[in-house]
Amino acid sequence: MMKPTEEIVISGFGGQGVLLAGKLLCIAAMRGGRHVSHIPSYGAEMRGGTANCSVVISDEPVASPVVEHPGVVIALNEPSVAKFEPKMRPGGLLIWNSSLVKTPPTRQDLQIVDLDATGISLEEGTERGANMAALGALIALREGFLSLEALDEALDEAVSARNRERNPVNRRILRAGYSAASAA
Amino acid sequence: MSKKTVLMKGNEALAEAALIAGCRHYFAYPITPQNEIPAYMAKRMPELGGVFLQAESELAAINMVMGAAAGGARTMTSSSSPGMALKQEGISYISGAELPCVLVNVMRGGPGLGGIAGAQGDYFQATRGGGNGDYRNIVLAPGNAQELADFTVDAFDLADEYRIPVMILADGFLGQMSEAVVLPEPTGKTFEKDWALTGAKDRNKRLVASLRLAEGSLEAHNLHLQKKYDSITQALRRFETYKTDDADYVLVAYGTSARISRQAVDRLREAGVKAGLFRPTSLWPFPDKELHELARKAKRILTVEMSLGQMVEDVRLAVEGRCPVEFHGRAGGALPALDDVIETVMRFEREEVTHVHAS
Numbered sequence: 274m275m276k277p278t279e280e281i282v283i284s285g286f287g288g289q290g291v292l293l294a295g296k297l298l299c300i301a302a303m304r305g306g307r308h309v310s311h312i313p314s315y316g317a318e319m320r321g322g323t324a325n326c327s328v329v330i331s332d333e334p335v336a337s338p339v340v341e342h343p344g345v346v347i348a349l350n351e352p353s354v355a356k357f358e359p360k361m362r363p364g365g366l367l368i369w370n371s372s373l374v375k376t377p378p379t380r381q382d383l384q385i386v387d388l389d390a391t392g393i394s395l396e397e398g399t400e401r402g403a404n405m406a407a408l409g410a411l412i413a414l415r416e417g418f419l420s421l422e423a424l425d426e427a428l429d430e431a432v433s434a435r436n437r438e439r440n441p442v443n444r445r446i447l448r449a450g451y452s453a454a455s456a457a
Numbered sequence: 458m459s460k461k462t463v464l465m466k467g468n469e470a471l472a473e474a475a476l477i478a479g480c481r482h483y484f485a486y487p488i489t490p491q492n493e494i495p496a497y498m499a500k501r502m503p504e505l506g507g508v509f510l511q512a513e514s515e516l517a518a519i520n521m522v523m524g525a526a527a528g529g530a531r532t533m534t535s536s537s538s539p540g541m542a543l544k545q546e547g548i549s550y551i552s553g554a555e556l557p558c559v560l561v562n563v564m565r566g567g568p569g570l571g572g573i574a575g576a577q578g579d580y581f582q583a584t585r586g587g588g589n590g591d592y593r594n595i596v597l598a599p600g601n602a603q604e605l606a607d608f609t610v611d612a613f614d615l616a617d618e619y620r621i622p623v624m625i626l627a628d629g630f631l632g633q634m635s636e637a638v639v640l641p642e643p644t645g646k647t648f649e650k651d652w653a654l655t656g657a658k659d660r661n662k663r664l665v666a667s668l669r670l671a672e673g674s675l676e677a678h679n680l681h682l683q684k685k686y687d688s689i690t691q692a693l694r695r696f697e698t699y700k701t702d703d704a705d706y707v708l709v710a711y712g713t714s715a716r717i718s719r720q721a722v723d724r725l726r727e728a729g730v731k732a733g734l735f736r737p738t739s740l741w742p743f744p745d746k747e748l749h750e751l752a753r754k755a756k757r758i759l760t761v762e763m764s765l766g767q768m769v770e771d772v773r774l775a776v777e778g779r780c781p782v783e784f785h786g787r788a789g790g791a792l793p794a795l796d797d798v799i800e801t802v803m804r805f806e807r808e809e810v811t812h813v814h815a816s
Contacts, residue, residue, distance in 0.1 A: 296635065300464050303637050309464070311635040334601075336720035337713065337792055338634045431464075 275332045276307070279418065280340040282357055283404070284325035285349025285370070290404035294347065295326040296431050297408060301423035302330040310338035323352045345415070347407045349390060354378050368410050368454075370403055386414060386454060393449045402446035409450025421451060462639050467602040468493035468632040470640070471561065471625065472501070474609035475533050477643055480559070481507030482532040484521035486514055486540060489573040490629035491563035494535045515540045519547030526556035527665040529653030531613050535561035537629070538579050539570050542587060548622060549588025553667030555652075555682075557616035559609065560594070560624040563632035566790040574790025575629025577712060580767035583626045584741045591679050593686045595623040595693065596740040598711040602636040604738070610641045617648035619689055626740060628763060630713045630792070695739035696747055700726065704733030705809075706802050707751050709772050710761040711737050714793055718761045721798040728799075730806050740768070745775035752779035757805050761793050762786045 281298065283291045292313055299309040313326045327340035342362045348354045348369045354376065361367060363382040371377075372391035388410045394402035412421055424447060428440045465473070472494045475483065483502060485495045498509040512518035518534050525532035536544060541562045551558060562583060566576035583596045595615055597608045605627060612623040654663055669675040700722055701707055710718040715736040725732035735751055737744050752758060757780055760769040769784045776782050785801050787793050 296464065299635060303462065303464055309637060311464070312630065312633050333723070334716070334719065335636070336716045336795060338630060339792055341794075 278331040280343050281328040281345040282340055282343040283347045284323045284353035287324040289349045291324055292326050294404040294408055295328045297424055297427045298328050300427035300430050301419050308335050310335040312338040349403050368407055394446050397442050397446050405443045405446040406450030409447040410454035413451045413454040462637050464635050465638040466493055466635045467605045469497050470602045470606040470638045471609050472497035474606035478610045478613035480531045480533050482525040482530045483509045484512050484518040484534050486512050486518050488537045488540045490632050491535050491537050515543035519544040522558050523551050526558045527654050529650040533559040537563050537565045538567050545587035549590055550667045551622055552592035554665050555620040557620050558622050559612045560622050562626050564628045572790045577628050577763035583624055596626050598626050598738055598740050600715050602638045607641050614646050628712045690742040694742050694744035696744040697736045699734040701733030701751055703731055705731040705756045707733050707735050707755045707758045709735045714761045714763055717793050724799050725802055732802055743771045748775040752776040755780050758782045760784050
């Protein structure tokens with residue numbers, strides 16, 4: 274039985290770790306034997322606008338790495354919601370960062386989940402872990418997609434030796450995001 | 458256990474493959490969307506005792522490649538479309554002097570400075586040559602990060618075997634995308650370079666040049682080059698076919714366009730339409746005889762490109778009127794949409810049915 278192809282956009286300010294979040298998904302899925310692609314947007318983005326990446330995870334070879342109509346969006350800041358909510362496929366999952374986004378998404382044909390992602394991260398003493406909280410929420414909401422343990426291992430592979438000492442914190446935020454989304 | 462699968466950006470997979478192939482002389486000037494190649498080389502070359510020299514311009518970089526190649530070194534330069542345009546004079550000189558080197562073009566949209574998103578608008582530049590004179594370069598067209606690595610290792614061997622520049626022609630999407638890669642092993646092939654300028658102590662002097670003024674000598678050289686190009690054309694027409702055995706409609710595409718076309722083939726097959734994909738992996742020499750054979754059985758051919766029609770000319774030359782050759786292209790950094798490719802072939806199918814009913 275083929276698993277569905279996941280077309281995911283992760284978006285936020287530069288520095289919120291959107292590229293790393295995408296890489297973690299790819300590495301975890303790749304270790305699970307699936308085809309993956311990750312591509313950053315490298316256009317002329319405005320300062321204070323969005324940085325984003327497209328991730329495709331599939332049982333087939335990936336055709337285009339650029340996701341035009343995502344089935345999953347993780348929006349870590351306000352411009353990300355504005356940019357990607359209109360592009361989403363009906364029935365898609367939109368996880369938005371309620372700590373920073375003041376204008377909630379409105380579409381009726383999406384599964385919309387608010388997550389206090391930066392708040393969850395701050396409880397671990399850093400504001401830079403909102404990406405991890407959102408990934409944890411995604412794992413909780415997408416049954417059978419990836420496990421927390423697969424992301425644990427991906428963290429060790431993706432993060433440079435210098436930053437690996439932060440992985441225990443990353444893993445705690447990942448789990449806090451998972452719990453918050455499970456409770457919702 | 459086999460070597461480990463890693464997630465690598467296409468540009469970085471290519472750069473590491475060049476190092477695996479023994480490249481220790483790399484010269485370049487930065488340009489998006491290939492900047493990960495010089496960034497990677499800046500980090501790795503010193504670790505390996507090699508040289509990455511960031512030149513003052515693209516012209517300087519290609520001429521440094523000429524010098525390193527004349528000295529017998531495995532050498533490479535990389536750039537993107539407008540940067541490759543600047544290198545053409547050097548490429549022509551290197552071709553005339555029969556020096557081996559690897560050239561990488563991670564294409565972006567043009568003409569001129571154009572944009573920074575991926576495109577395939579340099580097919581003519583790569584396969585016809587933007588430089589002067591009767592010359593050809595081998596042009597390889599990878600379709601994913603794995604092939605960016607594998608073809609690069611191969612490119613160094615081909616360059617040395619034939620004393621010719623070998624170009625890796627990729628688009629910006631391939632360069633920027635991260636995918637699963639198993640890094641290739643060195644091939645272990647060695648090539649005697651009895652023409653290289655290594656210091657003439659205790660041996661006769663050698664000359665590497667592209668200037669030939671003596672009466673008849675240039676034509677003799679041109680004929681010698683042509684003979685070489687003919688033998689490459691015989692030996693090196695490369696391609697991959699996908700579901701073409703019984704295909705009524707053959708899509709022809711390379712690079713990212715081929716990835717999208719391959720998925721279109723799957724969707725069309727699911728809808729009962731006999732589609733297939735012919736993917737040239739060498740653009741020069743173009744696999745013309747092989748495509749010609751497919752065209753004898755096909756109802757129509759559709760060329761899909763991220764340009765407004767360049768490879769389609771080689772497709773028409775190969776098909777020689779055996780069946781209609783149609784074109785679908787996007788330009789300026791846009792990607793062909795899967796649904797558009799599918800709909801184009803569906804339209805062919807509807808037209809064929811109408812045609813049969815009418816006759």
